[in-house]
């Protein structure tokens with residue numbers, strides 16, 4: 001089973017588990033200080049962030065890359081706009097599908113947690129090479145500190161690892177990888193006692 005099979009129930013499972021917290025985290029990026037013009041959206045799944053982003057940033061154009069055909073089909077139904085280009089591709093195999101393009105924002109909500117640190121170390125420079133110098137990188141994800149948060153995350157990783165092609169078994173230290181690549185973060189918000197966080201990263 002892959003994200004294709006999970007796509008029809010993904011939003012329902014999310015709401016049963018987290019209520020509105022994940023969507024609030026995604027939408028925290030829409031209060032960006034600088035409104036972007038050309039946005040790369042990595043693995044937006046069923047398009048719930050994209051739907052809000054096209055409204056909030058009416059002059060922006062978007063490229064959304066996701067490997068799941070079913071997720072992309074749902075996103076296309078949700079976001080009926082000529083300002084979004086949908087690409088089906090596996091980011092592990094390179095972002096060659098967007099060769100020659102330059103973005104002033106990249107969005108990865110609940111996406112970096114799909115990968116191991118080794119993969120993120122390859123992905124971050126690949127993405128960074130396609131960004132303008134003042135670009136913003138919006139990231140929402142989980143942050144497990146308390147015992148119950150670590151326990152819940154452990155269960156979630158078992159679920160996703162068994163049902164999808166997710167290769168990771170634990171939350172990667174993506175913040176360390178971004179920091180080493182020259183990005184610094186500003187917290188946009190946190191939800192569920194800090195279990196869900198949203199940040200914007202910029203190059204120093």
Ligand SMILES: C[S@@+](CC[C@H](N)C(=O)[O-])C[C@H]1O[C@@H](n2cnc3c(N)ncnc32)[C@H](O)[C@@H]1O
Nearest residue numbers: 003043044045066067068071090091092109110
């Ligand atoms: C955990 S879901 C997150 C979806 C959405 N961003 C959200 O906020 O809920 C991960 C998404 O990334 C996509 N994905 C996972 N691995 C990928 C890869 N290697 N390349 C491209 N997309 C991938 C999946 O198809 C899925 O839509």
